Amino acid sequence: MILEARDVRKSYGAFVALDGVTLAIGEDEFVSIIGPNGAGKSTLINVLTGALELSAGSVRFRDRDIAGIGPVALARLGMARSFQLVQIFPELTVLETLQAAVVSRLGLSAKLFSSLRSDPRVQADAMEVAALFGLADRARTPTRALPQGDKKLLDVASAFTLRPQIILLDEPTSGVSTADKHAVMEILVRAARQIGLRSIVQVEHDMDIVFGYSDRIIALHQGRVLADGAPAAIQADARVVETVIGRRAAPC
Amino acid sequence: MGGVFHAAILFLVAAGLQLVFGVQKIFNLACGSFYALGAYTGVAAVGYFIGRGGSPALFIVPLVLGGLAVGLVGFVVERGLLRFVYDRDETFQLLLTFALVLMLEDLIRMTWGAAPTSTGGLYLGYGQAHVLGTVVPVYNLIVIAASLTIALAMGWLLTRTAFGRIVRAAADNREMAEALGVDLRRVYARVFTLGTMLGTLGGALVIPATAAMSEMGIELIVEAFAVVVIGGLGSMRGAFVGALVVGVLRSLAIAVYPELEMLLIYLIVIAVLLWRPRGFFGAAAA
Amino acid sequence: MRAPFTVLAAVGAALLVLPQFAAPYYVTLMLPFMAYAVVLLGFNLLFGYTGLVSFGHALFIGVGAYTGAVLTTRFGVRQMEVVLLAAGAAAAVVAAPVGALCVRYVKIYFGMLTLAFGMVFYTFLLKFYRLTGGDEGMRMLRPSLLGQEWAGFSKTAYLIGPYYYFSLAVLVLATGIMWRIVGSPFGLCLKTIRDNPVKAESLGLSVPRHRWYAFMVSAVYAGVGGALLATPTGNVDPTLAYWTQSGNVVFMVLLGGFSSFFGPILGAFAFIFLQDAVMSVFPYWRLVFGAVLAALVIAAPGGLMGLIGSIARRSPFEAARS
């Protein structure tokens, strides 16, 4: 198991967001986390990405306790994430955004006096990822000028550039038009395979996406794991259908 | 007691600063300049009043009216300058108020000259009182009482009136307030004018006990800044407590170890910023 | 791409021959310009590239200037090269703890904290009389340049000759180094932090650490610039570190344009020469400067560089090419 949460409790004052969540993500898995609004998905993502201290329980990544270690240390350990609300660097170009991720991965970020332009590794690596995500022809475009779908792709692409062992995607297709959702997911999965990234965890509302790509699905409800199993099993679970999938027509 | 008088004036200026910051998120460096403007106007108004044969005992009337009237400058500044930069980065807003500091300093000098001016000894006419074993001019007590009254009035205005609710809504969440039909432009214009008036009134009220000098604004900004940092940016209660802390500590320092007078305040500011960057009441905006 | 290089080469050539043609006074006025240009290059690494506005940068100008004064008067160190290195080092030593504390905050809080530290230093200079000379400040003795005393030169000849070229060399060097820094992996990381600190952290870039480095670099530049500034004046005093001076630094950067690499240098130039012209003809020059600043903020936040850029873009020549 690469990422494990055991009996995680997280409460804010009297409000209990997570109430004893236990789950594990293995290598070579594509896991989706689903649940209605308020089920604790966002809190869970924050717990799994080391952004929060826990009220109880533990969360371990490659056998290291990562509770509250923060994003920087987490990226070093080999876990990357993307955000529900697209996060980009508006003034930087696509290429620069990806270069920044390469710089971070290669530990060059404190090199004050070396030239970025003449570092072949950084250039090649960034261009490779741009190509993977179909952004190569827009490499010199300022990010703020990209269409929404490309911004979303770039957000994910820059996380991929870190070449993490696992990536947590917070609603990778939110804000993308229904028509483009599958295209985005195709690019994503293909890129993951080529980069050698094996474990993907996503939080997603779109059940077509969830059932179309997942190896395993974890359903959350009221801060607890309602069900955890293969897509077929989940689809057959009456409680899950009632609380989560029932409204599958309505995208959020 | 000297510290309390100083605190009363500081509160008025800091309250103006807080109100504007709380609602418009602009840190108004020109609050000190408005204070100086109020001071000079106060002197001019009293001079005019006495020159026209007004009773010296009533000098406080033109003083207050003058101080409030010149506060309308705030409306001009808000409509003429600030409204263009609300959607800009706060750095630009800060710099715009710095531009105001530069302009107002020279405008005051052009209008009133460089020499210090004052209302003479008028305020001595109110006599002295004995408070806690020390002699205090009655005028100082009047100012302290006025400042307290204004503090209560501000509290009432912000918590008990329709205008106050709108102001607090605008302070908490601009988009939400706008969605609820609040006309932010009007709120901003009013809030900034009110904030300016608090500063100019502070300047007018202090002037009988001192003299108007062209640098008084620049000097005061740093102190007002200390007040709001200690109290917490944007908080009225913060302005009140911060003013008391600065006023009283300064007077304590003078009594105990005069060398520390100004340094002490900066050190407290840094300590507060590091230990509790939101100050003592920072969470409660407006 | 070619036009900027042509402009740069022309400006460089003009700077080289300026002392031969310009009136001596205007050559002396180039000295504070070049000193401030060095300060602003560093300041803009913090402002334009990292997104942090320091309202206490005069602190480091003061540290640099006083380092120069202390070295030349108390320790008999007269080599300007040593003075500059020491000024940079002193600024870094002060900036290390101050920066570590300040970079934990952003925006208005960062500005206020730097302002408070600046005022502490100002008060220190004023209060600790025996150490700093209080309001009278300290002398900055004429330093040697490249081991040369230039003893045969009058002060004016020294300033508009050797010292001018020395300052120019320092400015060129500082510009080159800064160019290198903003084009380095580090420079790129600063821009990511400016644009979106949350995303930067998720990419494994430590926001406080990089901000701290940027703070240190900008302080070193301010220190070097401060020392450079002290020689023409020949005296350093606390007003160098007063908060309004920090305000002027921000003003200059904005005047030139913070989103352009050369903007701050242009800003320093425009500020110094505008101040000179206005001060001589109008006693209320602060009013003029305030109005200029207000106009800039409202109508031209890109500063002079922004204006030049938009004019260049609008010109028919450019339009035809694109």
Place this chain on the structure above:
Amino acid sequence: MTTTRREFLKTAAGAAAIGAVGAPARARAQAKPGVPADPVKIGILAIRAGIAAPVGTAGLRGTEWWVERVNKAGGILGRQVQLVVEEESTPKDTIERYRKLILQDKVDVVIGGISTGVTLALGPVAEEMEVPWLSWDGTTQKGVEETMPNPRWSFRSVDNEVEAIVAGQLTPKYFKGVKTVAGIGNDYSYGHDCWETYQAVLRRYNPDVKFVLELFPKLGVTDFTSHIAAIQQAKPDLLMCSFWSGDATIIMKQAAAVGLFKTMKGVFTTAGGVHDSLKKEFTPEGLLLGYNTMYFDDPKGGPLLRQFVREYKAKYNEYPAYECDHAYFNIESYKAAVEKAYAASGKWPSKAEVVRALEGIEVESLSGKRSWRQDHVQMCNFFQGITTHKNAYDFVTINPIEVVSTKTAMKPAGAKLMEWINSWKI
């Protein structure tokens, strides 16, 4: 009203045509033989903003009054005088302005400089630039000893400490039985130097005197209630105060508000700088008040002083303070030196010749005779006295008036201040 540079340039252009600044053409005098016909340019540095702005304004007004009179009377050796006024601000900026006056405007002499920080920085620059510089004010002990040991080109004002020395000498005369003394001054060199000197002088007269409190509020503070409370706590017999600007007025008012001088004596060494703001309503009689080097109401004053005070009052509705006379003396001494050198050589003197002629020269100034000592230090009289309400003004004046010469109240050339004070025979 201040004269802007532009106004002067404008009038200068006019002067080329009509030959006079602010005067009708009939007043034009022919330049003497060997004297250039173009106006002589005099650079002025005046503080315009901040705490010392009133002092700078007074200096500028005194200078302008002189220029108007002299130009009407034909100028210097028939050359009209043209002022080029620049602002004195921070040391760095003022030095740039100073260089501009000399390098760009090519003035023959620079006059002005008030703040101690600025004058200290200017001293060495003046020596380097080799143009005579006469300072209005602002020279401290440190300045003389460290930065202008042997001035060639700079001429500086009276020692900053003279007013404290005079006050120290007069204190035992007017206030008997003073055993404890408190002091308040601005937190910068002037305030500290005055207090130290005053203490040293007082100790010479009364070795047992105790100094119970010293307060140094920052320059520009406008609220002294806490300081006054601290002074009341210390219960001294006498308070010495060296404020010279608006803060003198303010502390006087705030002291009156709590009746401070009902329980102690008061010495204000320099408050005469803002004398007409010391209204009777809050300034008690019986204080020792220093007017520095000019007393506008001097009954022994000459016709020049009377005319100046009258015209000053008519023009500005104020009564002039000492800086007017520092400025008047400076520019008048320059004229006298030029004329003296011309008398010897028959041509307009070089800058070095002007400097030689200035050394030791004595001229009639507003407050009486003033001179430059051989070591380039100004010599004049100081006026101090006991405040009285018996006058026609709404502010206090002094009676009796003590006139003390710098010959007795300023350390002689080359002496160290404290050693000199300690060498007095009392």
